[in-house]
Amino acid sequence: MSNRSPKSVLVTGCAGFIGSNFVSQFKKEFPKAEVVGIDDLSTGKLGAVHPAAKFYQGSILDENLLERIFKKHKPQYVFHFAALPRVSYSVEHPRETTEVNIVGTVALLEKSKKYGVKRFVYSSSSSAYGGAKKLPTKESENAPDPKSPYAVQKYAGEPFCKIFSELYGLDTVSLRYFNVFGPGQYGDAPYSTVVSAWLEKLYFPDGKMPFIEGDGKQSRDFCYVDNVVQANILAMKSNKNFRGEFFNVGNGERTTVNEVKRLIEKYAGRKLALEKMPPRLGDVKHTHADISKAKKWLGYSPKINFEEGLKRTVEWYEGRGVDR
Numbered sequence: 001m002s003n004r005s006p007k008s009v010l011v012t013g014c015a016g017f018i019g020s021n022f023v024s025q026f027k028k029e030f031p032k033a034e035v036v037g038i039d040d041l042s043t044g045k046l047g048a049v050h051p052a053a054k055f056y057q058g059s060i061l062d063e064n065l066l067e068r069i070f071k072k073h074k075p076q077y078v079f080h081f082a083a084l085p086r087v088s089y090s091v092e093h094p095r096e097t098t099e100v101n102i103v104g105t106v107a108l109l110e111k112s113k114k115y116g117v118k119r120f121v122y123s124s125s126s127s128a129y130g131g132a133k134k135l136p137t138k139e140s141e142n143a144p145d146p147k148s149p150y151a152v153q154k155y156a157g158e159p160f161c162k163i164f165s166e167l168y169g170l171d172t173v174s175l176r177y178f179n180v181f182g183p184g185q186y187g188d189a190p191y192s193t194v195v196s197a198w199l200e201k202l203y204f205p206d207g208k209m210p211f212i213e214g215d216g217k218q219s220r221d222f223c224y225v226d227n228v229v230q231a232n233i234l235a236m237k238s239n240k241n242f243r244g245e246f247f248n249v250g251n252g253e254r255t256t257v258n259e260v261k262r263l264i265e266k267y268a269g270r271k272l273a274l275e276k277m278p279p280r281l282g283d284v285k286h287t288h289a290d291i292s293k294a295k296k297w298l299g300y301s302p303k304i305n306f307e308e309g310l311k312r313t314v315e316w317y318e319g320r321g322v323d324r
């Protein structure tokens, strides 16, 4: 495993939830590395861009901008977080989201190939599975079965990564994230989990009551954002050769929605009143990642468990302004 600091890395979606957390931790671990970021601020926030990052405001679909960035900075590693990640938005706008989520990814792969990037790390999604089949869900036992344009688009990035490895020898790896939460995730975020949706209402009430669907016994593999950041850094450091390999990145445990409520009340020190709603149609009852492949190949092991992650997220909400 090489621990040498890379000279320069490119982070797409650096103003978003996971991308901004990635940059701040990456900078701590590799203070000398140049971090170049690109984000069009469609869902990201300018204030979330790390002050030490060389920031380009623009779209990954802008061919000239990508050319300029790659030519100037010659990033050794690309961490691709940028996406339009709202499932419902993708249902309403399948073409636009396909452009960003698929064509944008291919555009970055092309530049990575042209400029000899050492490794391309792709943010994929557990939505590729299309719902819980075998639990815990193993990569090898569950064929992709995406159920929305967004899920198809995120999944499509994976075979594109593999093809770029096979055809052009570009080293690529895909990480399938499960329900990420943590500081920097706003309650109205495209992917907001019950954690951020409920905390938003608790700390910044807008007159609408937060709700719980069904009996609350449904459970999710909630993964604290630092673990996802860690998986990206481990993927970069690995001295294996990747040819489009894909890995589950989750917590490896699941937590019921009722338990989320109990722990929020414990750490926030106040009651969370929830309106009862019927179970969501077509919702999967449980998600649970089998993370043994990422453990074996990348040495991935979640450092922050759900309860600790929740405590930190509550602290972030306590100190946060009303900014949305």
Ligand SMILES: NC(=O)c1ccc[n+]([C@@H]2O[C@H](COP(=O)([O-])OP(=O)(O)OC[C@H]3O[C@@H](n4cnc5c(N)ncnc54)[C@H](O)[C@@H]3O)[C@@H](O)[C@H]2O)c1
Pocket: 012, 013, 014, 015, 016, 017, 018, 019, 038, 039, 040, 041, 042, 043, 044, 045, 058, 059, 060, 061, 080, 081, 082, 083, 084, 085, 100, 104, 123, 124, 125, 126, 154, 176, 177, 178, 179, 180, 181, 189, 190, 191
């Ligand atoms: N949060 C989760 O639970 C989760 C789960 C699975 C996969 N993912 C994936 O992780 C990645 C990051 O997700 P997130 O939760 O941080 O979402 P986010 O919306 O907070 O971040 C995405 C960022 O990409 C930027 N962006 C969108 N279109 C762009 C474009 N055309 N050009 C440049 N920048 C653009 C947005 O402005 C935003 O800052 C995404 O690829 C998402 O699909 C997230």
